[in-house]
Amino acid sequence: MKNILVVDDVMVNRMLVKKILLNALEDINILEAEDGFKAMKIIAQNDISVVILDVMMPDKDGIEVLEEIKTSPKYKNISVIMCSAIHDIEKVKKALSLGAMDYFTKPLTQEQIAIRLPLKVRNALESYQQKRELIQFYEHIKEEMQLAEELQKSMIAEYLNFESITMYGKYIPCEGIGGDFYICKQLQGKVWFMIADIVGHGIAAAMISTMLNVIFSRSIQIHKTPGAVLENINDVLFEVFNGSRYGIISAFVGCINEDTLAYSNAGHPYPILYRETLESVEEISINGFLLGMFENIKYETLNTRIGSGDTVVLYTDGIIGKENEYVNCESVHTFCIKHKQYFADNIQALIKEMIPFFQNQNGGKYIDDVAVMIIKKT
Amino acid sequence: MNAKYVNPFLKAVEHVLGQFGIVDITKKSLQTKEDMSIESDVTAFVGVVGDIRGNVAYAFSEETAKKLASAMMMGMPVEALNDMTRSALAELSNMFTGNAAAIFESEKCHLDITPPSLVVGEEVLFVLSFFQTLTVSIDTAIGTIDIHIGLEV
Numbered sequence: 001m002k003n004i005l006v007v008d009d010v011m012v013n014r015m016l017v018k019k020i021l022l023n024a025l026e027d028i029n030i031l032e033a034e035d036g037f038k039a040m041k042i043i044a045q046n047d048i049s050v051v052i053l054d055v056m057m058p059d060k061d062g063i064e065v066l067e068e069i070k071t072s073p074k075y076k077n078i079s080v081i082m083c084s085a086i087h088d089i090e091k092v093k094k095a096l097s098l099g100a101m102d103y104f105t106k107p108l109t110q111e112q113i114a115i116r117l118p119l120k121v122r123n124a125l126e127s128y129q130q131k132r133e134l135i136q137f138y139e140h141i142k143e144e145m146q147l148a149e150e151l152q153k154s155m156i157a158e159y160l161n162f163e164s165i166t167m168y169g170k171y172i173p174c175e176g177i178g179g180d181f182y183i184c185k186q187l188q189g190k191v192w193f194m195i196a197d198i199v200g201h202g203i204a205a206a207m208i209s210t211m212l213n214v215i216f217s218r219s220i221q222i223h224k225t226p227g228a229v230l231e232n233i234n235d236v237l238f239e240v241f242n243g244s245r246y247g248i249i250s251a252f253v254g255c256i257n258e259d260t261l262a263y264s265n266a267g268h269p270y271p272i273l274y275r276e277t278l279e280s281v282e283e284i285s286i287n288g289f290l291l292g293m294f295e296n297i298k299y300e301t302l303n304t305r306i307g308s309g310d311t312v313v314l315y316t317d318g319i320i321g322k323e324n325e326y327v328n329c330e331s332v333h334t335f336c337i338k339h340k341q342y343f344a345d346n347i348q349a350l351i352k353e354m355i356p357f358f359q360n361q362n363g364g365k366y367i368d369d370v371a372v373m374i375i376k377k378t
Numbered sequence: 379m380n381a382k383y384v385n386p387f388l389k390a391v392e393h394v395l396g397q398f399g400i401v402d403i404t405k406k407s408l409q410t411k412e413d414m415s416i417e418s419d420v421t422a423f424v425g426v427v428g429d430i431r432g433n434v435a436y437a438f439s440e441e442t443a444k445k446l447a448s449a450m451m452m453g454m455p456v457e458a459l460n461d462m463t464r465s466a467l468a469e470l471s472n473m474f475t476g477n478a479a480a481i482f483e484s485e486k487c488h489l490d491i492t493p494p495s496l497v498v499g500e501e502v503l504f505v506l507s508f509f510q511t512l513t514v515s516i517d518t519a520i521g522t523i524d525i526h527i528g529l530e531v
Contacts (some may be wrong), residue, residue, distance in 0.1 A: 012466035110399075113452065
């Protein structure tokens with residue numbers, strides 16, 4: 001049963017509209033109000049789908065009631081049809097600009113009684129119903145997104161402490177959940193880590209990041225070098241997605257074994273390496289094909305010495321915010337040089353400053369997912 | 379009082395009645411009085427303020443009133459003048475005057491109208507205003523309607 005509220009100070013008009021609608025429409029219930037105050041009271045106490053609102057009423061007129069309905073977050077979706085005598089047509093124009101859906105003029109002609117008024121009200125009922133369904137659907141999706149977001153957050157740690165390695169991380173997806181991903185794991189005395197950026201963002205990208213988690217975790221058990229791990233991931237992605245754009249990913253994989261850092265890169269922005277003894281900030285410039293585009297790609301593994309206090313800064317290109325520029329680490333490099341003092345004892349502060357710094361450079365909003373992972377040898 | 383103040387009211391009554399299917403309206407008589415004294419079964423009246431001011435009253439016999447109310451209520455039978463039919467007649471007088479106001483407006487003469495009032499009762503004489511009043515009687519299929527126009531012009 002859908003509730004329709006008829007608001008008119010003239011008793012006979014309410015009776016006429018009620019009679020016409022009850023004759024023409026099924027499954028409706030008519031409520032009546034003789035002024036604006038009573039109308040708002042009824043709206044507050046009932047689930048009203050449509051309001052038929054007279055423009056001219058004493059005390060609180062139809063325009064005031066309409067404004068109150070349309071500015072209320074709770075009631076704004078109610079469909080409102082205005083009615084007025086023909087000489088109030090200027091007020092009807094105002095009502096339409098305030099969000100009324102339709103109007104009709106009094107007195108009701110035979111044509112209006114038989115066709116127009118029932119049709120207008122039927123449309124208004126449908127419109128209200130559609131809006132409600134849309135809101136319910138949106139709420140449902142939002143709930144699902146929140147669940148997915150929690151799941152993703154549980155996969156991505158912000159702090160990990162192993163024997164000789166500490167990992168700090170921060171991940172800000174631009175749509176609640178997203179397609180950036182980082183992981184850090186200790187396995188048989190070695191610490192493996194990967195950062196990856198999946199093309200696009202949102203749910204699809206998040207699903208792939210979940211997959212990547214599994215492939216990486218399995219791959220490091222089988223393969224010995226970061227290059228071999230990337231080759232393995234590339235093969236799996238190509239097999240699953242057959243080179244379609246959904247499976248295209250940039251990634252950097254590193255493995256620290258005592259004082260050696262082995263690493264390999266698949267089209268990911270160059271990480272930054274801070275060397276404590278030299279107080280130097282350098283780029284780890286090695287490149288390779290993006291993952292998932294071509295079959296049988298070889299990824300080179302390079303090694304470098306890593307000492308106590310040395311720190312690797314990994315990030316996704318969302319932090320620079322320039323899409324399609326996969327290797328642009330100039331600004332991150334400059335930033336790290338400028339904030340060198342944090343590397344010694346305040347990595348948290350470095351991350352804290354890094355994200356807003358790049359966010360500001362991009363007009364104050366995230367257009368892509370943002371992820372930073374910092375690996376420090378203790 | 380000039381005829382130019384009378385015609386919009388006549389046109390409006392004709393137009394509104396036409397919308398309820400009451401056509402074939404003829405003017406029966408026109409008379410001038412020094413005040414608006416009315417002696418009818420049912421009288422609906424509306425005040426007018428603005429560029430012109432005064433009162434307009436629509437008066438009918440009880441029979442005509444019932445038929446008018448019935449026409450207004452989509453042909454529902456009207457046995458007696460109850461709340462609903464009184465509301466119908468009041469609204470009808472509002473429509474008449476509102477339509478007339480729209481015609482005046484199109485001639486650059488602005489006027490606002492007050493909510494309608496209704497006087498019902500046999501052998502009631504009442505004097506609504508002391509302006510010179512023009513009374514136009516019109517004949518319709520449902521009886522005679524007297525339109526009393528008392529304006530300060």
